[in-house]
Amino acid sequence: ARIAVLVSGRGSNLQALIDAQANGRLPGRIVVVGSNKPDCAALDRATAAGIDTFALRQRDFADREAMDAALDAELRRHSPGLVVLAGFMRILSPTMVAGWPGRMLNIHPSLLPKYPGLDTHARALAAGDSEHGASVHYVIPELDAGPVIAQVRIPVLAGDTPDALAQRLLLREHALMVAAIALVAAGDVQLTPAGIQFSGATL
Numbered sequence: 001a002r003i004a005v006l007v008s009g010r011g012s013n014l015q016a017l018i019d020a021q022a023n024g025r026l027p028g029r030i031v032v033v034g035s036n037k038p039d040c041a042a043l044d045r046a047t048a049a050g051i052d053t054f055a056l057r058q059r060d061f062a063d064r065e066a067m068d069a070a071l072d073a074e075l076r077r078h079s080p081g082l083v084v085l086a087g088f089m090r091i092l093s094p095t096m097v098a099g100w101p102g103r104m105l106n107i108h109p110s111l112l113p114k115y116p117g118l119d120t121h122a123r124a125l126a127a128g129d130s131e132h133g134a135s136v137h138y139v140i141p142e143l144d145a146g147p148v149i150a151q152v153r154i155p156v157l158a159g160d161t162p163d164a165l166a167q168r169l170l171l172r173e174h175a176l177m178v179a180a181i182a183l184v185a186a187g188d189v190q191l192t193p194a195g196i197q198f199s200g201a202t203l
C-alpha cells in the first residue's frame with residue numbers, strides 16, 4: 001500500500017514506520033509526510049529518509065475547511081491507499097475524514113474508549129488505573145472514537161508520573177503502530193459497514 005503520514009511533533013512513531021519499512025516489516029511504502037507544523041522534528045526525519053514532505057499552516061488559510069481542503073489535495077497528489085495520523089495534533093473536519101472511509105488510522109495514547117482527547121497519562125493516573133495503554137483506530141469524525149484495530153497495555157507502576165508513564169508507553173506504541181498498519185496495509189483488517197473484519201494469512 002502507498003502510505004501517507006500526517007505529523008505535528010517529534011515524530012518517533014513516524015521513525016518507527018520508517019525503520020520498519022527499511023527492515024522490510026511494512027507491507028507498503030511511505031510516499032509522503034505532511035504536517036501542520038512546518039518546523040516539527042518529524043518533517044526532518046522524513047527528509048532524512050528521502051521521503052517527500054509538505055507543511056501547511058492554518059494562518060495561511062481563511063478557515064479550517066480551506067486548510068483541510070488543501071491538506072486533502074496535497075495528500076491525493078500522492079495517491080495514498082492509507083493515511084496514518086502519527087502524533088497529528090489537529091482535529092480534521094468531518095468532510096475531510098469522510099473522504100477516507102476505512103483508510104485513515106490514528107494512534108492514541110490511551111486504552112480507548114477511555115480518555116479520548118488530551119492529557120491521557122495524567123488522567124489515567126488521576127483515576128487510579130492499574131493499567132494504561134495505547135490504541136490504533138480507524139478515524140471517524142468524532143474525536144478518538146473510531147473502531148479500535150489493536151491496543152497495547154502496560155501496568156501503571158507505583159510512583160509513576162505522567163511523563164514516566166508516557167515514556168514507557170511510547171516504546172510500546174511504536175511496535176503497536178507498525179503491527180496495526182501492517183495488518184491494514186496487507187488487507188488483513190478492513191472496516192466494513194458491519195464493523196471491523198479480521199481475515200487473511202498473516203493473522
Ligand code: GRF
Binds near residue numbers: 009010014109134170
Ligand atoms: C504519541 O504519544 C501518540 O500516541 C500521540 O502523540 C504522540 C506522538 O509522538 N497521538 P511522536 O510525535 O510520534 O513521537
